[in-house]
Amino acid sequence: MKKFLALILVAVMVLALAACGTPAKPTQPEKPAGSAAPAGEATGAPSGEMSLNEQIRASVEAPIDTAKAKAANDGGKFKVGVILLHNEQIGYDAAHIDGLKGAFEKLGIKEDQVTWKYNIPEDETCHDAAVDLAEAGCNIIFANSFGHESYLMQAAEEYPDVLFCHASGQSAATSKLTNFCNYFTKVFESRYVSGVVAGMKLKEMMDDGKVKDPYVGYVGAYPYAEVVSGYTAFFLGVKSIVPEAHMDVTFTNSWADMTAESEAANALMAKGCSIISQHADTTGAPTAVQAALDSGKDVYCVGYNVDMLAAAPKAALTSAQNNWVMAYASILDNAMQGKPLPRNTAFGYENEGVQISKLGPSCAKGTDEKVAEVVKAISEGKLRVFDTKSFTVDGKELTSYDKSYGFDGVELIWDGYFHESELLSAPLFDIAVDGIKKLN
Structure with missing residues (x-):
């Protein structure tokens, strides 16, 4: 999920294309059972044209046809192409690689059916890689x-017979592309x-008198909605146990910079943070926290993507x-x-799409049981992460929000929670909630 300049370019492109009836922005198919969409629809579109809100909702009923991919599979010629930002040395990409290999094994896809493109930056190189894969006969990229x-x-526009699937993007719902x-x-x-x-x-540290100020820190990559959504969710989880907790966030402006992440963690600990979490792709922060713990400080960390116990055997709580x-x-x-492919799909606890890693040895007593209770509640829809009663903005509860960056006019709060x-x-949650301070 990356790069601020790319985000601006996408937003500008979307607005321009929307004016001429081509690609714009995204959606996800399924809405929770029994959940009604807000009645009001923002317009802002010329008469006779669909608003952004209407385009997003309409895309749910217009899945992608996969007949050509099925024909290739039936004929024994099904091929998969994969474009990765980094390689297996970076946690985010390693998680994708593991996921893909697990899916290949599950579905009987052999190694010679897959072509990998590693270390592909977010520039024209990506288009070139996609073209190479399409020319090599890949049916899905x-x-x-x-x-x-x-x-x-x-590339999808140039190769209409190939399926193109993008993780974390926001344009499929409003794009005119059918692949x-x-x-x-x-x-x-x-x-x-x-x-x-x-x-x-x-809470354990506070009860033991080791911590007086419930102060936590967060090392983020970029100030995008994906990162804001993640650190806010983390903070609300902390706050569900320690209501008076507060958190500072610092950004490295890179998805993977070991030195910057380590320095950011050290700066947050120097300010008094007792627990450091991250949305950045290296072991920089956990390594720094482990070093601080070894030096006698009472500090711990929560990682992302991969189990951090190898980097921080005593400091890492989970990831x-x-x-x-x-x-x-x-x-x-x-x-x-040959089944219809939704233009947007997200996988959570209800379908085993997310998890936390093994709990570290420094976790508080009773953590296992509490985790099981919370996961069950989320899976059953009884706990909504962004329940509007769990946070405030300028001291007030939100009852409406339609200002997510690039999606102005698309209502995202109804039934008492933000529908992430x-x-x-x-992710579209980019709200600045009380209790979180951005340092840069």
Whole structure:
């Protein structure tokens, strides 16, 4: 999910294309059972044209046809192409690689049916990689970084017989492309649960007199909705255990910069943070926290993507994780079987799309039981991560929100909670809630 300049370009492109009736922005198919969409529809579109809100909702009823992919599979010629921002050395990409390999094994897809493109930046190189894969006979092509989207869409327009699937993007719902979809996980759910783990530890430290100020820190990559959604979910998880908790966030402006992440964690600990979490892709923060713990400080960490116990054996409490196997297996199975492919799909606890890693030895007593209770409540729809009663903005509860960046006029709060990853697979929660301070 990446790059601020890419985000601006996508937003500008979307507005321009919307004016001439071509690609714009995204959606997710399924709405929770018994949940009604808000009655009011924002317009802002010329008479006779669909508003952005209407386009997003209409896309739910217009899935992608996979007949050509099925024909290739039936003929023994099904091929998969994969475009990755980094390689297996970076946690985010390693998680995608593991998920893809798990899906391949599950579906009987052999190694010689898959072509990998590693270390593909968010520029024209991505388009070139996609073209190479299409020319090599791939029937379905995946790309895993936010900034890949516009380049993947360009290739999708040039190769209408190939399916193009983009993780974390926001354009499939409003694009006129009939071979392009977005997918993601509801990782905000596992971030909330990881926040509960952190909250349990924070409370234990306060009860033991080791901490007086319930102050936590967060190392974020960029100030995008995906990151804001994640750190807010983490904070709300902490706050569910320690209501008076507050959190500072610092951004590294990179998805993977070990040095910057380590320095950010050290700066937050120097300010007095007792627990550090992250939305950045290296072990920089956990390594710094482990070093601080070894030096005698009472500090702990919560990671992302991968189990951080190897980097921080005593400091790591857990990591919020995506189970990409479920996402990739679902999309690939639809393609191979000729089933309609939703333009947006998100996978959460209800379908095993997210999880937290093994609890570390420093976790507070009772954490296991609390985690099981919270996961069950989320899975059953009894706990909504962004329940509007769990946070305030300028001291007030929100009853409406239609100002998510790039989606002005699309209502995202109804039935008492923010409907993250329901209208779109990608996160849209970009609200600045009370108790969280951005340092840069």
